[in-house]
Amino acid sequence: MQEMMKTTVQPNKKQLLNRLKRIEGQVRGIHQMIENDRYCVDILHQISAIQSAINKVSLALLEDHTHHCVANAIKGNDGENAIKELMDVMKAMTK
Structure with a gap:
């Protein structure tokens, strides 16, 4: 079974x-x-400067994702899945 790829419009693309x-x-x-x-x-x-810059890109994407994708999922009653996905990403980012 093929998994459907999620897409989004990046507000700060x-x-x-x-x-x-x-x-x-x-x-x-x-x-x-x-x-x-x-x-x-x-x-x-x-x-070190590159690592810092990559971290800033990651945090900007994380902020956009939280404000848009997660917020919309919560409004659409799919908040638990969106929060779990967000937490999984945050755990991966902090390894």
Whole structure:
């Protein structure tokens, strides 16, 4: 049996895509730093910045999901499933 894929309209799609483009650029920068034998600590600082940026994207998506998808599911009497799904995602994010 094929599972149906859920979709949604991202209310902050443009901002999220812009952040992800910046992250892509940072990753390419780290690639160049390693190729050019840059100092390890400088590379680690850039990796830390990327991890922080990814966390911000995750939190923005989590906030949008909570305000829209979860709120709508609660209004539509499917709140328990939406909350369980939200908690599963939060547990995965904090591993």
